[in-house]
Amino acid sequence: MPNSEIILISISGDDKPGVTSAITEILGKYDATILDIGQADIHHTLSLGILFKMSDNAASGHILKEVLFKCSELSVNVRFTTVSEERYTNWVGRQGKGRYIVTILGKIITAKQLSKVTKVISDQNLNIDSIRRLTGRPSLQTEDENAIRACMELSVRGELVDKSILSAQFLAYSAELGIDISFQKDDMFRRNRRLICFDMDSTLIKTEVIDELADRAGVGEQVRAITEAAMRGEIDFTESFKQRVALLEGLDESVMEDVAKNLPIMDGAERLMSILKKCGFKIAILSGGFTYFGNHLKKLFDVDYVYANELEIIDGKLTGNHVGDIVDGKRKAELLKLIAQVEKIDLEQVIAVGDGANDLPMLNLAGLGIAFHAKPKVKANAQQSISTIGLDGVLYFLGFRDIHIDS
DSSP states (O other): OOSSEEEEEEEEEEOOTTHHHHHHHHHHHTTOEEEEEEEEEETTEEEEEEEEEESOHHHHHHHHHHHHHHHHHHTOEEEEEEEOHHHHHHHHHHTTSSEEEEEEEESOOOHHHHHHHHHHHHHTTOEEEEEEEOSOOOOSSOOOGGGOOEEEEEEEESOOSOHHHHHHHHHHHHHHHTOEEEEEEOSTTTTOOOEEEEOOBTTTBSSOHHHHHHHHHTOHHHHHHHHHHHHTTSSOHHHHHHHHHHTTTTOBTHHHHHHHHTOOBOTTHHHHHHHHHHTTOEEEEEEEEEHHHHHHHHHHHTOSEEEEEEEEEETTEEEEEEESOOOOHHHHHHHHHHHHHHTTOOGGGEEEEEOSGGGHHHHHHSSEEEEESOOHHHHHHSSEEEOSSOTTHHHHHTTOOHHHHOO
């Protein structure tokens, strides 16, 4: 006979005040040691598990009898499972090793979507320890389209068989099922991000500013064609930048002020920025666009750093040239690294968000790189992606819950 006995109590039924208190009071009466405890409530239905150890085997019988009577009194179901010391020891030995977070994000989450994602997890020999909903419970009534969102966070454990296969399957399911799937290592850096670097055009704002200026200059069609090719990675960004800026020659400076006042802010940007500032994040805009518009957003969102391109203006007119070095993909990554050094922040604590091929260097340098509503080529080469909801989806990848964000 073992010197001690380990027992798991599993309780389910209608949730009501006092269940946990009553059961732990019985365990305390017999000096039981609680080894693990977990509790969840789904639509007023309680699921409570308590794993405890007794040094005196004789007392176990008294505990089980009293717990059984108490559960009957409280009208909840109870089940007892004996756990061997060997099994418990093996379980403890696996804790803290190979821990990951899988985040599923979309307008809604269906059983089919969840089954596909969890099958990939299972095929990689990973075990799901817990599932929690980060977004509020959905209303059955019609809501504002921009407010409809659903997010599930899965805590998983185990030795990952092949990350490349897992990533490829998640990417395929994202496209097929219309959801975003994030896979992150669950470590101290994930819980302590401190710097976030944004691309500007088509990320913080819904447009490419150079396209807006081109429309005012009457060269919108030519510039948009070059922009799209550059974002797809078909044209070198620096060369495409020079070609597009040259087409703006002669545009009046006053047009820039008018465009800045009417910038369409990306869905979810205000909510995201507000929460990040409250939590003490440093925020940077690293853009292949223009400083004039970056500074406008800096005032709007209290941004800490803005690095973008400077247009040459002479006698109130754009000359078709730029001033200084061009902020291309390589420069964005260099600036991200520089800001992190200045702020004494580890790169693993940095988030980068962007949509274009020229954002990939910084997305892959940051501890968390997110391709936002990006082209397929960019999504395929980024660590994570968001395509289903607005910019505030970033908050869920960080583990924020609506109950905390919107309280």
